[in-house]
Amino acid sequence: MRTDGTGGSNPGGFTTHSDVYVSNDHMYFRGTDDKVWRVRTDGTGGSNPGGFTTHSNVQVFGDSMYFRGTDDKVWRFDFSEGTLRDFATAALETLQGWYSWDNGLWDYSQWLGVWHGGGGWWFSANALNANIDFMSITRSSGYLTVVTNTFDKNKDHNFTQKADVYDDEGWWALTWINAYDLTKDQRYLQMAETIFNDMKLGWDNTCGGGVWWKKDKEYKNAITNELFMAIAIRLYQRTSTAEYLTWALDEWAWFQKSGMINTNNLVNDGLDNTCKNNQGPTFTYNQGVILRGLSDLYAVRQDQTYLTVAQQIADSAINTLVNRDGILTEPCEPTNSCTDNGNDPVQFKGVFIRNLAYLSKFTANPSYKIFTYNNALSVLHNDRSLSNELGLRWSGPFDSADSIRQSSALDALNAGMIVNGTD
Numbered sequence: 001m002r003t004d005g006t007g008g009s010n011p012g013g014f015t016t017h018s019d020v021y022v023s024n025d026h027m028y029f030r031g032t033d034d035k036v037w038r039v040r041t042d043g044t045g046g047s048n049p050g051g052f053t054t055h056s057n058v059q060v061f062g063d064s065m066y067f068r069g070t071d072d073k074v075w076r077f078d079f080s081e082g083t084l085r086d087f088a089t090a091a092l093e094t095l096q097g098w099y100s101w102d103n104g105l106w107d108y109s110q111w112l113g114v115w116h117g118g119g120g121w122w123f124s125a126n127a128l129n130a131n132i133d134f135m136s137i138t139r140s141s142g143y144l145t146v147v148t149n150t151f152d153k154n155k156d157h158n159f160t161q162k163a164d165v166y167d168d169e170g171w172w173a174l175t176w177i178n179a180y181d182l183t184k185d186q187r188y189l190q191m192a193e194t195i196f197n198d199m200k201l202g203w204d205n206t207c208g209g210g211v212w213w214k215k216d217k218e219y220k221n222a223i224t225n226e227l228f229m230a231i232a233i234r235l236y237q238r239t240s241t242a243e244y245l246t247w248a249l250d251e252w253a254w255f256q257k258s259g260m261i262n263t264n265n266l267v268n269d270g271l272d273n274t275c276k277n278n279q280g281p282t283f284t285y286n287q288g289v290i291l292r293g294l295s296d297l298y299a300v301r302q303d304q305t306y307l308t309v310a311q312q313i314a315d316s317a318i319n320t321l322v323n324r325d326g327i328l329t330e331p332c333e334p335t336n337s338c339t340d341n342g343n344d345p346v347q348f349k350g351v352f353i354r355n356l357a358y359l360s361k362f363t364a365n366p367s368y369k370i371f372t373y374n375n376a377l378s379v380l381h382n383d384r385s386l387s388n389e390l391g392l393r394w395s396g397p398f399d400s401a402d403s404i405r406q407s408s409a410l411d412a413l414n415a416g417m418i419v420n421g422t423d
Contacts (some may be wrong), residue, residue, distance in 0.1 A: 012043025085422040088413040089386040098403035104153030125171035127407040170227030207275035209254035221270030230293035265316040288352030327395040349412030359416035369419040376416025
């Protein structure tokens, strides 16, 4: 508020039972819910660091905040200390700052200034998946209402009508299978089956088979078909419906012959108009989803060849799609071009790292666990703000905050807990 009494605002609409302490472009205070709140001075990015509650003002010195807890103990919380689970908890709570209870989606408009419809649609599927993975790994249930709300607010169109691309549907199918595994709610499994039935409409004999990327049927790419295979085999594992196994096997037979896996054992983006490898970028997520599908095919068929291919792809990725410190790096990062044509690449690394952690359960190769954990640590030490916001470059430095960066890097923290425990 100005000295003449004009220009007052209520950043973020927050209410408080304490004084407001400002430090490092953030406000700290005791909310009317008695939670310790840390909010950017413009009112965005609110989080409840460490999940603490307080009966006092909150003071900040350096990297630490001090307050009287609701247990009447004096508490000090250091933003640079804690277990992997502590940091994952804080990062997940920060992610919820972009969640809209009204539409059940993670709206990154706080960052871009506008909701981009289909683009944010698949990002929200991955953000919800990160929530579900966290609860599965930590055996907790604190975000089940988020799962239910997202489903209820968007179920009427079966998660197939907000975008004209089959791969967007695929992300939601995998997420609802994950939600079913956590809750055993049949609605989620049935929704995944409904989505898969729609994706089947994208398969035809052009290029010998495979699912189209978009419903205009102009391009066949890797990620859509990797998702199709992963969904099919996971549905088979949960329903024993033979059709799903047939689809998974047919997809893999076609994918192997498609030429999209190059001579360096990396997956390029898709096929050109002559049905040949288009030599497109080797995005990290194209090396990730396939690991899950092949691991599950191995689990069902006990055929070692599936794991052999998966390990060839994983080995190539963790040795080439990295920086000099061995930290996962998207091909667009060195040229600062990851957001030149949308924001999809910002999400990709999280997809790879969570699926590499899954593959590690099926192999005796310690390098997958080491790589996964080192990346989780790098996110914590090099790519995190004092508000537990996580950036694009996992090797640092932290650049900026949005729900896409947050959920992708949260995948790394979740994966770190998978391979090394929650302590």
